[in-house]
Amino acid sequence: MYVDLHKKHTVFADSLNSLDLWLENILFQKIEGVVITGKATGQPVEENDLRRTRDAIEKAKAQSQAAVGMAWCPLLVIGSGASVDNISVCKRYADAVIVGSSLKKNGYWECPVEEYRVQRFMEAWNA
Numbered sequence: 001m002y003v004d005l006h007k008k009h010t011v012f013a014d015s016l017n018s019l020d021l022w023l024e025n026i027l028f029q030k031i032e033g034v035v036i037t038g039k040a041t042g043q044p045v046e047e048n049d050l051r052r053t054r055d056a057i058e059k060a061k062a063q064s065q066a067a068v069g070m071a072w073c074p075l076l077v078i079g080s081g082a083s084v085d086n087i088s089v090c091k092r093y094a095d096a097v098i099v100g101s102s103l104k105k106n107g108y109w110e111c112p113v114e115e116y117r118v119q120r121f122m123e124a125w126n127a
Helices: 017-022 047-068 082-092 116-127
Strands: 001-005 033-036 077-080
Touching: 017 047, 033 047, 047 077, 047 082, 077 082, 082 116
Parallel strands: 001 033, 033 077
Antiparallel strands: none
């Protein structure tokens, strides 16, 4: 199970809106992956949120190793906002990215994917 911690397509009680609350409980949740998204579709993820999430995952990994003798480590997945412009930040923190809008005509989520955008993104990813 993967959990989108920013939950932009779902409404929760205000008390659950804090990223810190979710990050403090990563180990308890026993999830396979943490999805961090931008504030809106196609918007980049804040680097600070990626850094904090990576740190929380590494802390949970160390705690699980100490507690049960084996490291448990969910993936950090960027769920929106990955683009050629921020791929270096994405690669620094994430294990995977879900790419949509930046690969589509005019960068708009409802438009079709454009091959040249995919090529540019993959060249940047592999650089």
